Amino acid sequence: MDDNAGLLTVLGVSTEEETVYRALLAHPGSTLAALADATGWDRARVRRRTVALEDLGLLTRMPSRPLRFAPAPPDLAVELLALSRREEIERARIGAARLAEEFQAAPAPAVHVVRGREAVAQRLTRAARAARNEVLVLGRVPFLGGRHELAHELLARGVGLRAVHRPAELDSAEELRAVRDLVDRDAQARVLDAIPLELVIVDRGTALVPVVLADELAVVELRSSALLDGYVALFDLLWQRATPLFPVAGSDSGTVLTRSDEEILALCAAGLTDRTIARRLGVAQRTVERRMHDLMDRLGARTRFQAGLRAAGHGFGGDPCGGMSTGRDSATSNC
Template sequence: MLRALGLDAVSEQVYQELLAEPTLDATLLAERLGLSQDQVNASLDTLADLALLRMSREAPQQRRPVSPERARALLLRRQEEELQARHAALEANRLAVATAAEQATRERQRIPTATEQLDGLDEIQSRLESLVQSATTELCSIVPTLMTPEALEASRTLDEELLARGITLKTLCHEGVRTNPRSLAYGRSMTAAGARLRTAPALPHRLLLVDRATALVPLDPAAPAPSAVLVTTPGIVAALAELFDRIWADATPLDQTPAPDHATGITPAERELLTILSTGLTDEVAAKRLGVSVRTVKRRMEELMRRLEAGSRFEAGFKACQHGWL
C-alpha cells in the first residue's frame, strides 16, 4: 500500500518489521530481512525524512514507526505537494514558451522586409518547428505531393498540438491523397479533429503561411539539396496568401467528391490532365504532377479519347478545345 504512495520496497519492508517489533535495531533488522547494514540504515534515514519514524516518548533515544494511518496520510500529502509543485513548474514553463513566442512575433514585426535562407533538412525542420510553435491564429499550407509515413506521423503531432491551442489549420493537398489509404486516413482523422483539408488535381510548390505574416517556400524546387527561404516581406507574403486563397476557393473539401463541370462534364483532374498533355509533356511528367501512376494517366487519357471520339491524342486535344474542355 505504501509503495503506491511513493515509498520504496526496502523502506516499506523495514517499516512493516518495525510495526511488528518497534524495538529492533539496525543490526537485527538486517538479519531478519536479509538485507545489508547499509540498506537498513539508508531505509531508516528515508523513513525519518518522510516523518514515518518519530522519537519514542518512553525512550527518547529511540525511534518508533508512526501508525499506518498516519503514514498513509503523510505520504499522500507529500504526493499532493509534489504534484502542486510540478503543476506550478509546468505553468511557469508554459508562460515562458508563450512569452518567447510573443517576443519572436514582435521581432518579426520589427523587421518588415526580410528573407532568410535555410539549408538542409535539419535546419528547415528546426525553423519549421519554431514557426509552428509561434503561430497564434492560423496555419495555411500547400502539400503538392504525397507524404511519407514518417512525415505523416511527425505532422500529426504538430497538427494535434496546434488544434489543441485553437489554431486554424487549412491544408491544400494533392488529389492523390484520395486514393492513398494511409494519406486518406490521416486526412480524415485530422478533419475529424477540426482541421480543414481540401484537394486539387495540381498544386504549385510547397508553401507554409504562419498567421499570414511569415511564409516558408522552397528556394529551388528542382535542386537536389533541400533548401528553403523564410520570407516576412509583407508584399511577398500577401501575394502568396492570395495565391493560397484562390486555389483554396476552387479546391474540393476532403469529405466531398470532386464534381464534374456542369457545362463540360469533366472533372478537375481530367481537365488538368488534358492541360498538361496539351503542352507536349510526357505521361511520366503528367503522372508526377498529378501524383498518380503512369498507368493511371494512360487509362484516364484513353477514357477521355473515347468520350471525345478521337483517334489520337492530337485529335483529342483539338476536340477538347472545340468542346470548351480547355
Template sequence: MLEPVGLDEGAERAYRLLLHRLGLSPQELADAHDLTAHQARQSLDRLVASGLATVTGRPARYTAIDPRHGLTALIRARQAELDAATTALESYAAEYHERVLRADPRRLVEVIEGPAAVADRLRDLVVGAEQEILAFDTPPYLTVPSSMAGMERDALARGVTVRAVYAAEVLRLPGRAEPVKELAALGEQARVVPRVPLKMVMADRRAAMIPLTSNEESVRTAAVLVRQSRLCDALVELFEAKWFQGAPVFAPAPTTDRPDLSPAEQALLSLLNSGFKDEAIARQLGVSERTLRRRTAELVERLGATSRFQAGAQAVRRGWV
C-alpha cells in the same frame, strides 16, 4: 442577460420594469427595487446613454425605446467594437511575433530530421489548420502518403478550405491521379501546372513545411518548418502566382445548362483543359488513344473550332469548363 452589451444587472432590472410602464420616475424605480434615489437615477441614465430609453419632463420621467430598435443598435455597435478589437489583435500578434523572432531567430525556421519526426510535424500542421491549407505537390515520392490524404479528408470535413497545385507529372504517374480525383470530389480545389517549384504544405498562411532538399533519398527525411514571417508571406505569393497560372482539374461540372454536352464530353473537356497528354487522358477515361483522338476530333468539330486549343477557348467562353 444584457451584460454582453454593457448593461449591468441593475440597469437590466430597470429596463425590464421600464418596458412595462408608460413612464417611470427614479423614485418609482427606487421603491420597486429597494434602491436609493441616486442608484435608481444612475441605472435609468445608463439606459438613456445606451439608447434604450428617453427622458422628458420635470420631474424626469423615463420611457423605454422599442427593443427591436434600441437593442439591435446596441448589439451592432458592440459587434463593431469587437470587429475592431479583432483587427487590433492581428496587429498586436504581429508585433509580438516580430519581437520573438528578433529575440530568437531560430524560431523562424526549424529543421526537422527523420521520417517519423517529419510525419509527426506534418500531421500537427494539417490537423491544426483552422481555415485554409495550401499545397504544392510534385515528385519525387518514396512511399504513397495515404495518411496525408486521410488528414486532408478530415480537414475538408471540418470546413477547412484546401487548395492544391499539382505538377502535371503527378497526374501521369500510376496510382496518383485517382486520389486527387477523390479529394476533388470531397471539396479540394485542385489545379495543375507544368511544374511546381517545390513541395509544400501551408496551414492558415502562418506556417509551412517544405523538404530541405529535392534529393529523392532525403525528400521525406529532412524538412524545414517556416513560421509566420516575410519568408512565409513570400511562399504565399509564390503559391498564388502558380494558382493563377494553373488549370482546374477534376473540378465539379459547372451548372451552366449544356443540353448537347454528355458527361463523357464534360470529362474530356476538363482533362483537355488541364493540359494532359493523350496517354494520360485515355488512361483517366478508360479508353484507347485511338478512341480518344476520335472523340476529341468530334468535340472540336461540335464546338466549331479548328484545333484543340480553340476548342478549349470556346468551352471556357461558354462556361463549360
C-alpha cells in the same frame, strides 16, 4: 517479507526503508542490533534507513539506552505521507502551469527543422490537422501518402484545400480520379508544369517545405517572417498561372460534360498528347481521339482550341488546351 512488500513506494518510501519499518512494526522498541538481525543487514545500513524513516515520520527514537525505536501507527503515518505527496503534486502542477505560460509567451523560432521520414510525416499531419481556414499545397507532399485520407478529413471539417499539381503527378487514372474525388468534396485543384518545390502552407501562418538533408528527408517549418510571406506570394503567383482541373460545371449550355469528358479535357489542360492521355486513362489512343472529336462536335467546335474555350462555358475556367504555361511546344501537346 510478504507479498505486500513495496506498497509504500508510491508514497516515497523506498523498499529498504519499508523493510525496516515492517520489522519495527513486528517488534516495536527494537534496538539497532535487533533490526540488523531481523533484516540481515549490517548496522550502518540499518542506521541509514532509520534516519530516513525518522525524516518521513515513520519512527521516533525512544529515550533509552541502548537506543530503541518506536514505529508510527501505520494508518496515521500513511495518511501523513499521502498528504505530503498531494502537496508535492500540487506544487508540481503549479510549476508546470508557470512553465507553460513562459513557453507560450516566448516567441517561437521563425525557422525550425524536423528530420526523419516518420517525424516529417507526423509534423506535416499535425500541422494540417491544426488548420482552421485553408491548406495550400504545391506538388506531391509526403503527408498525403497517395491515399488522401487527411485531405478528406480537412474537407469534412470545412477547411479549404487548394493544390497545384505537376502533370507527372497525374500519371495514372487512379491518381487522376483521386484528385477528381477531392474536387467533388469542394477542394480546388490546378495543374502547372513549372513547380519549383513541394510546399504546404497552413492558414497563411505556417509554411512547411519538405527537403532532403544529407540523404535524409526533412521539413523546414517557417512561421511569421519575411521568408514565410515570400512563400505565400509564390503560391499565389503559381496558382494564378496554373490551369484549373475539374471546375464546377455551369448550367448555361445545353451540353453536359461527363466525368470522363472532363478527365480528357483536364489532361489536355495539362498539355498531354493523346497517347499520354490514353495511357493515363487506361484506354486506347484511338478511343481518346474519337472522344475528342465527339467533344468537338458536341461543343460545336472546329478545333481543339475552340473546344477548350466552349468547355469554359460549362465552368471549365480557362483554356484547357492553351491556357497553361507548360514549357513545351504546343504542337507537342496536341492542343
